[in-house]
Amino acid sequence: MVRKPTSKETARKPNMREAILAAAEELFATNGFNAVSVRDIAQAAGANPGSVTYHFKTKDGLLLEIYRRHCGPMNLRRSELLAAAKRVRDLQDRLEAVVRAYVVPAFTSGSDLAGGGARFTRLRAVMSAEGNEVARKIIAQTFDDTSHAFIDAVHESLPHVPRTDIVWRSHFLLGALYYSLVTPDRVSRLSRGEADGSDAASAIEQLVQATVAAFQAPALDQAVPAKRRPVVSSKT
Amino acid sequence: MVRKPTSKETARKPNMREAILAAAEELFATNGFNAVSVRDIAQAAGANPGSVTYHFKTKDGLLLEIYRRHCGPMNLRRSELLAAAKRVRDLQDRLEAVVRAYVVPAFTSGSDLAGGGARFTRLRAVMSAEGNEVARKIIAQTFDDTSHAFIDAVHESLPHVPRTDIVWRSHFLLGALYYSLVTPDRVSRLSRGEADGSDAASAIEQLVQATVAAFQAPALDQAVPAKRRPVVSSKT
DNA sequence: ATGTGATTTGTACTATCGTACAAAAGATCA
């Protein structure tokens, strides 16, 4: 409707397919999958609803393509950073480098996809929360390898911590990472404006620092030696 | 149970209202708000779709009532546990008790609502991820007080850590907490069966231990060079 | 310029959504 029969020189539409992907990514990441209609996406991309069907066949197909578009580059970037991190000699520094190799690609773009890192990570967070079927399949078969590699690398830096504990803590890391991208405003609010939750650099530094410390916590087995128990007693 | 006396005040029938609430809570928590239809809820509760409208007027009203049902008891429980935790003398033990006061009510039932703790927390996680409007309003005005009280309590145990850092780390804690309830299977999978992600006791212990360590991490200020003060720029 | 294949548009179809509302069924008490 807003279409203007201007000359072809002015605003040349580079690629409608890309516009649809970008719009869908943004809308899915902020509102969830089911809350966004194909018409919403088309409108945001300045396209026709039928165009979405043409390029991606179904709404699920569109989501699938978004994943396909990002998974490769992000995992590649993680592998590179992880490989580099493993070459750090000092164990303490290596741990931090390993954590950073996991965190940084999630916040920043890992390829030519403009600023896609944080947006795609947020998308994954939302799809994960919604229990989206399409997402779950891809995630499990695409990211588990990376996660295992990450866990192993952390374990190498912390041989005295049981692998189980490391799995838990890396799980917490991912949850914290997701949540930081989902509701950054909460950080700003709770800090009474002293911190900006949507500042990626701050988020990364804070997350890396906190996570390294969490990984370095004593193993759980010997940490609960029957001394502590008093406060948690009440139960229903 | 099968009392004979009739009093208009007490509700003791096979309450359909309760069944609808429980079914909605479960379905929303696992599939998100928009993916679940009123008819799905009615069917799961063994009720008629019209019954949902009768009791809760709208779908939003149903979600609202779920929140109303849980917020009070959970915050009350947290306040009690936090008050008890603050009486712990040893600073190290107190910090752990404070964290536990925040974590435990999220995993376990805080009232007579059967096993509602974890389910409701998961619901909150999902609504948060979906950016649900109804949820956001209630959350901000109901949980921010609790969060501030928690942050202050942590800060008292760690006076040398800037409040901003504590806000970030408590934010990470909530993210980790949410994610543990959203995809517990991931923990089981990544640990190759050695850990059970859906075991609340393990999750609590792991989360408390990791979080205490994260809170105790050195302050960030000296870890990050200058170049701070980016101020909140208007975002999209 | 023209033909050809790729893309975009407009529209229509069916299914399902949230919600409304009248009638049926229970419950309560004079």
Add this chain to the structure above:
DNA sequence: TGATCTTTTGTACGATAGTACAAATCACAT
């Protein structure tokens, strides 16, 4: 019992969902 209030049922309505598809339009090699 019959009157009255509460709850449940059944059904219907308008809106919107995902998708299909033919017509219109565009890009470009010839």
